[in-house]
Amino acid sequence: MKSKTFNPEKNIGNFFENYDADFKPFFETRVMARIENMVMSYQMNRDFAFRKIFMPALATLVVVFVLAVIMGQGISVQSLMGWTNIDMESAIASSMGY
Amino acid sequence: MKEKLTDSELIAMVNGGNQQAFSELMKRYRKMVARVVIGMLGDTPEADDVGQEVFVRFYQSISSFRGDSALGTYLTRIAINLSLNELNSRKRRFLFFSVKDDEQPLPDLADEANVDESLSRNELIEKALAHLDPKFRSVILLRLIEGYSTKETAEMLGVPLGTVLSRLTRAQDRLKEIVSKLSREMVINTADTTAKVKVKTELK
Incomplete structure (x- = not known):
């Protein structure tokens, strides 16, 4: 056995020569499986978000868009947000209760 | 796979979606990471988990790896940090039981x-x-x-x-x-x- 001839008092640095360690077999396979799971769950989350958030939001926008066109207001930020064209004078007057 | 591709070439291949290239990188650095992690944590199941985590973290950050330091150094840094984190959480877990870990x-x-x-x-x-x-x-x-x-x-x-x-x-x-x-x-x-x-x- 090597350690019988090893003298730790002389040089501790030599003690670590040829030190070798390794993980359990199929380490790469386990890592790749974890990565694949991670990628799959990322894709699933992305699909879920697409179905639950992006699609309803898009549908709502289309409906608002179509309504704005049908009601003849044209397409503008004001029409999409439901604002009406009022001038500054009448806005001040209405805020003062006249 | 072609003989002796450099680490940078393999990283570029991984970024292009080649999983085989990542396996090759793992084969190259597996023992080095094992020496650090097992040396820090002992030959325990946690060491294997931490080793896996090192490569998963590397995979997650591979697109931002610029190659300022050698890949070995980069992986060693991740391995040592994760091992120290594991030792800290081990310490917290056995705080009331151990003599002094x-x-x-x-x-x-x-x-x-x-x-x-x-x-x-x-x-x-x-x-x-x-x-x-x-x-x-x-x-x-x-x-x-x-x-x-x-x-x-x-x-x-x-x-x-x-x-x-x-x-x-x-x-x-x-x-x-x-x-x-x-x-x-x-x-x-x-x-x-x-x-x-x-x-x-x-x-x-």
Whole structure:
């Protein structure tokens, strides 16, 4: 056995020569499986978000868009947000209760 | 796969969606990561988990890896940080049970239960490292086992150069003590086993 001839008092640095360690077999396979799971769950989350958030939001926008066109207001930020064209004078007057 | 592609070429391939290239990188650096993680945590199931986590983290950050440092250094840094995190959480978990995790008492030479019959050099090294405080263990691993310079070790651990040097000196002194004791155990044990075999033979 090597350690019988090893003298730790002389040089501790030599003690670590040829030190070798390794993980359990199929380490790469386990890592790749974890990565694949991670990628799959990322894709699933992305699909879920697409179905639950992006699609309803898009549908709502289309409906608002179509309504704005049908009601003849044209397409503008004001029409999409439901604002009406009022001038500054009448806005001040209405805020003062006249 | 083509013979001897460089790390940068393999990284570019991984970024292009080639999983095989990532497997190749793992094969190259697996043992190096194992030495750091097993040296820090011992040959435990957690060491395997941490080893896996090192490569998963690397995969997640591979697109932002610019190659400022060598890939080995980059992975060693991740491995040492994750191992230290694991040791901290282990410490928290066993706070109320352990004597003191970082400075384990050496086994009593007279205690037969503590004496392993066939301790290989690797096991002896891991056993000796386990008796060291993690901050000393990390310095020994990086400086003496992985062969990084004092400056690189200091950078990886985020401590001043002087701290690395003083930790190294203290760790070496402590290791000499530990290894002498463990080696003596082995000699005693070998002698004991030989004696047992002799007695058994004589009895027959």
